[in-house]
Amino acid sequence: MSLLAVEGLTVKYGPIPALRDVTLGMAEGETLAVVGANGAGKSTLTLAIAGAVRPFAGRITYDGNPLAGLLPEEVTRRGIALVPEGRHIFEGLTVEENLLLGLTARADQASARGALDDIYAAFPILLERRGGLGTRLSGGEQQQLAIARALLSRPRLLILDEPSLGLAPIMVDRVYAILADLRRRGVTLLLIEQNPGRIGEVADRVIVLANGTVQLSGPAAEVLASERLGAAYLGETRGAA
Amino acid sequence: MTYAVQTMVDAVSVGALYAMSALGIGLLFGIMRLINFAQSEFVTVGVYTLMLSAGLWFPFAALLAIVVVVLLALAVERAAFRPVRDADPATLLITSFAVSYLLQYALVLIFGARPIGFDLLPQLGQPVLIGEVRIPRLNIVTIVVTVVLMAAVALFLRRTRIGIEMRAAAVDFRMARLLGVRADRVIAVAFGLSGLLAAVVSVLFAAQTGTASPAMGLQLALVGFVATVIGGMGSLPGAVLGGLAVGAVTVLLQAVLPPDLRVYREAFVYAAVIAVLVLRPQGLFRSAAMRERV
Numbered sequence: 001m002s003l004l005a006v007e008g009l010t011v012k013y014g015p016i017p018a019l020r021d022v023t024l025g026m027a028e029g030e031t032l033a034v035v036g037a038n039g040a041g042k043s044t045l046t047l048a049i050a051g052a053v054r055p056f057a058g059r060i061t062y063d064g065n066p067l068a069g070l071l072p073e074e075v076t077r078r079g080i081a082l083v084p085e086g087r088h089i090f091e092g093l094t095v096e097e098n099l100l101l102g103l104t105a106r107a108d109q110a111s112a113r114g115a116l117d118d119i120y121a122a123f124p125i126l127l128e129r130r131g132g133l134g135t136r137l138s139g140g141e142q143q144q145l146a147i148a149r150a151l152l153s154r155p156r157l158l159i160l161d162e163p164s165l166g167l168a169p170i171m172v173d174r175v176y177a178i179l180a181d182l183r184r185r186g187v188t189l190l191l192i193e194q195n196p197g198r199i200g201e202v203a204d205r206v207i208v209l210a211n212g213t214v215q216l217s218g219p220a221a222e223v224l225a226s227e228r229l230g231a232a233y234l235g236e237t238r239g240a241a
Numbered sequence: 242m243t244y245a246v247q248t249m250v251d252a253v254s255v256g257a258l259y260a261m262s263a264l265g266i267g268l269l270f271g272i273m274r275l276i277n278f279a280q281s282e283f284v285t286v287g288v289y290t291l292m293l294s295a296g297l298w299f300p301f302a303a304l305l306a307i308v309v310v311v312l313l314a315l316a317v318e319r320a321a322f323r324p325v326r327d328a329d330p331a332t333l334l335i336t337s338f339a340v341s342y343l344l345q346y347a348l349v350l351i352f353g354a355r356p357i358g359f360d361l362l363p364q365l366g367q368p369v370l371i372g373e374v375r376i377p378r379l380n381i382v383t384i385v386v387t388v389v390l391m392a393a394v395a396l397f398l399r400r401t402r403i404g405i406e407m408r409a410a411a412v413d414f415r416m417a418r419l420l421g422v423r424a425d426r427v428i429a430v431a432f433g434l435s436g437l438l439a440a441v442v443s444v445l446f447a448a449q450t451g452t453a454s455p456a457m458g459l460q461l462a463l464v465g466f467v468a469t470v471i472g473g474m475g476s477l478p479g480a481v482l483g484g485l486a487v488g489a490v491t492v493l494l495q496a497v498l499p500p501d502l503r504v505y506r507e508a509f510v511y512a513a514v515i516a517v518l519v520l521r522p523q524g525l526f527r528s529a530a531m532r533e534r535v
Binding site for chain 1: 402405406408409412413415416417418419420421422423424476
């Protein structure tokens with residue numbers, strides 16, 4: 001059974017549709033990459049799943065239950081964590097305070113301290129900078145903080161919106177190493193990227209989004225090798241790879 | 242010299258009162274983009290509660306005022322603001338005007354529009370002599386209470402889990418919710434806290450003015466709002482510093498302006514505010530506030 005099922009999802013900002021009739025499914029443990037140009041509707045998709053924007057039409061089902069009408073904080077408590085585009089590190093809060101907020105959605109607060117220690121072990125730079133302001137970190141460190149913060153809620157489904165955007169190549173390597181590790185540990189990943197360059201390293205399947213609709217979808221190797229990939233980016237094709 | 246010291250103490254004490262008003266408004270603005278003009282009625286209702294409980298043992302009367310105003314703030318959040326929470330800021334602002342007028346005219350209906358005099362702790366009016374400087378006790382009490390309360394609020398915001406959630410919500414409410422921070426809870430706590438601040442302001446303000454009148458909170462709310470703007474909207478330390486600055490400037494102008502210009506004191510204060518907005522639209526303390534953290 002699929003962990004996440006999106007059926008006929010349409011989202012509008014005022015009269016303008018950002019997503020039109022998008023359908024996709026994710027199996028537990030799978031990594032799905034959604035790629036597309038700026039304005040294709042990728043971020044809207046992540047926000048709709050996370051409960052932060054209301055769908056105009058369609059259904060989102062998670063673990064067999066519809067997510068319709070749930071507040072973002074309730075969606076998070078069910079095990080979906082979103083690392084939004086731009087990282088959104090809280091201004092004025094220390095690295096550790098940012099991380100503590102990641103524990104908010106956990107059901108068992110008793111294990112929280114241990115979880116924080118585990119995260120510090122996995123992200124040594126955050127331990128080193130725990131008392132400093134989160135916004136003072138470099139872009140790559142902030143991205144690590146954003147991912148670590150999301151992981152502290154112990155998500156079954158982790159959604160990452162453009163985690164490599166604006167990062168130096170060495171930091172992109174680090175981020176993708178983290179993603180590969182999460183994938184190995186069985187976390188279901190929904191990865192959004194504008195540039196398909198690196199997604200082949202982690203993605204099982206790829207969906208190309210343009211103008212708010214699915215243009216191309218299939219196994220990662222096929223989609224990324226497809227000669228229709230470029231056209232799909234521009235919204236000039238539709239169908240399977 | 243004595244005059245200068247007295248003026249300084251006066252400036253700090255007025256600034257302290259404004260700082261607390263500004264923090265009450267800044268808390269709500271930061272989290273829900275609400276400019277809560279009903280904050281003025283929170284103060285006014287506190288003053289009327291004190292007026293009604295005049296003659297009771299003072300700590301009890303003060304506690305009663307705090308309980309009444311905090312409950313009022315929570316009730317207002319539940320009944321008036323929760324239904325329109327996701328509306329745009331203009332709707333929230335209009336709602337806050339409606340609540341403000343409703344409360345104000347409810348007070349007029351019950352107590353009449355005329356000011357009612359009462360004496361809250363007459364001892365506070367007597368000055369303390371420090372060397373040659375005569376300082377009203379009330380000023381000292383105001384400063385001490387403000388420092389203690391601000392320190393307590395800062396500790397609450399820094400050391401408690403809900404405090405950290407509130408600071409996060411104030412800078413990026415959507416992200417906070419995406420991490421599981423419950424909107425209902427942080428907003429209720431923010432209203433409760435702004436009610437507490439309004440109640441403490443009402444005690445100090447009532448001791449200062451010795452009257453209760455239905456529109457008396459307006460000036461404080463207005464100054465509080467201005468202070469959050471010049472402090473940098475959304476920054477809590479900015480709101481506090483903004484309140485201190487507006488209060489201090491008001492008192493200093495009173496002291497240095499030639500007598501025939503003193504009646505225009507507010508005009509000078511607001512001219513200074515406009516100047517700040519033109520020169521530093523992001524607020525006076527925005528960057529400083531980012532470094533300092535509450």
